[in-house]
Amino acid sequence: MSASPSTNDFILQVEHLSMKFGGLIAIGDLSFQARRGEITALIGPNGAGKTTVFNCITGFYKPSEGMITLNRIDGSSYLLERLPNHEIPARAKVARTFQNIRLFSGMTLLENLLVAQHNKLMKASGYTMLGLFGFSSYRKASAESIDLAKHWLEKANLVDRADDPAGDLPYGAQRRLEIARAMCTGPELLCLDEPAAGLNPKESAALNELLMDIKNSTSILLIEHDMSVVMQISDHVVVLEYGRKISDGSPQSVRTDPRVIAAYLGVDDEEVETVLIEVGDEDVIEQLDTGPDAAHGPGTSSSFLAGPVTDTIGHSEGERVTVSKGASKAEQVDAKANAAPRKPAERATAKPTGSTPKPRGGRK
Numbered sequence: 001m002s003a004s005p006s007t008n009d010f011i012l013q014v015e016h017l018s019m020k021f022g023g024l025i026a027i028g029d030l031s032f033q034a035r036r037g038e039i040t041a042l043i044g045p046n047g048a049g050k051t052t053v054f055n056c057i058t059g060f061y062k063p064s065e066g067m068i069t070l071n072r073i074d075g076s077s078y079l080l081e082r083l084p085n086h087e088i089p090a091r092a093k094v095a096r097t098f099q100n101i102r103l104f105s106g107m108t109l110l111e112n113l114l115v116a117q118h119n120k121l122m123k124a125s126g127y128t129m130l131g132l133f134g135f136s137s138y139r140k141a142s143a144e145s146i147d148l149a150k151h152w153l154e155k156a157n158l159v160d161r162a163d164d165p166a167g168d169l170p171y172g173a174q175r176r177l178e179i180a181r182a183m184c185t186g187p188e189l190l191c192l193d194e195p196a197a198g199l200n201p202k203e204s205a206a207l208n209e210l211l212m213d214i215k216n217s218t219s220i221l222l223i224e225h226d227m228s229v230v231m232q233i234s235d236h237v238v239v240l241e242y243g244r245k246i247s248d249g250s251p252q253s254v255r256t257d258p259r260v261i262a263a264y265l266g267v268d269d270e271e272v273e274t275v276l277i278e279v280g281d282e283d284v285i286e287q288l289d290t291g292p293d294a295a296h297g298p299g300t301s302s303s304f305l306a307g308p309v310t311d312t313i314g315h316s317e318g319e320r321v322t323v324s325k326g327a328s329k330a331e332q333v334d335a336k337a338n339a340a341p342r343k344p345a346e347r348a349t350a351k352p353t354g355s356t357p358k359p360r361g362g363r364k
């Protein structure tokens with residue numbers, strides 16, 4: 001019998017998170033957990049609220065409601081929504097990258113990685129004087145910083161270009177340099193916002209390799225539209241639609257969840273079922289007939305509210321947001337699943353193909 005997971009098995013616990021911008025509920029009552037040593041992917045169509053979740057975790061936004069707990073390996077825990085922004089990387093050991101690359105393009109690769117260790121070096125220099133007089137403690141810290149920078153340049157397969165300006169690198173290499181820079185801050189949780197956006201297949205493969213290497217020492221939370229990356233490297237996938245969680249489970253269970261397929265395909269209302277049959281395998285068709293799968297459907301921690309197809313999206317109790325009519329494909333799938341089962345003759349027309357759903361959300 002396997003032991004039930006303890007709190008420290010989870011590096012991140014998001015509980016009942018809500019983020020409102022005026023009347024817009026960008027995130028509604030969202031709960032999920034990320035396991036230590038795993039890659040957890042946060043996916044969903046454009047505007048689903050993924051970056052807003054990242055901004056709440058990394059202190060760029062203070063959530064309207066909810067708790068975000070970061071459990072460090074040494075047993076200490078931090079409520080991120082209560083930590084001052086600058087303490088989230090320093091004390092809770094959370095690092096992030098952004099959708100758009102933010103390197104110092106005029107500096108060399110090595111300098112970019114040393115800047116990331118600025119705080120550590122400043123402390124070792126006694127905030128100037130010890131460094132100025134070349135004290136051994138500063139020289140030691142300085143040598144360690146260079147070693148760490150070289151270590152991550154090697155991991156990112158960029159060590160040959162250590163002295164080139166970062167701006168001269170091809171796009172995919174710049175992405176890897178950004179990740180290497182984040183790793184130089186010694187994070188326990190690395191949050192990556194669309195790292196594969198704009199990469200060609202070769203660059204994408206190099207990125208996957210780097211992330212698989214990083215997860216040996218650091219847990220990763222990943223926003224990604226590129227399903228080939230998500231399916232290849234994630235251990236766990238959380239799917240959002242209109243700020244709510246519509247699915248949560250292994251890549252395989254999420255891939256065949258009718259709500260996810262419907263939310264991602266973005267087809268016309270009347271086409272939803274046809275497309276589900278075209279892209280689905282027997283599991284998908286089966287679920288349509290029998291109703292949502294409790295294993296990766298609404299659970300105790302899920303914010304998804306099953307119910308009839310309406311032109312409003314339910315969030316926590318009493319809150320409903322108006323969106324364009326029938327916008328939530330996930331709700332339509334549940335409505336269909338709740339309706340009377342189809343006849344066997346109709347099911348016989350289903351042709352399983354086993355293809356992977358393509359994302360509705362394009363890259364920015």
Ligand SMILES: Nc1ncnc2c1ncn2[C@@H]1O[C@H](COP(=O)(O)OP(=O)(O)OP(=O)(O)O)[C@@H](O)[C@H]1O
Nearest residue numbers: 021024026044045046047048049050051052053361
């Ligand atoms: N600062 C803000 N002020 C007002 N609305 C915001 C703000 N930030 C995000 N939103 C809104 O919150 C919703 C979720 O946006 P968010 O950027 O988190 O989605 P996303 O899933 O990351 O989308 P994408 O895949 O396109 O990056 C959107 O409707 C967006 O317009």
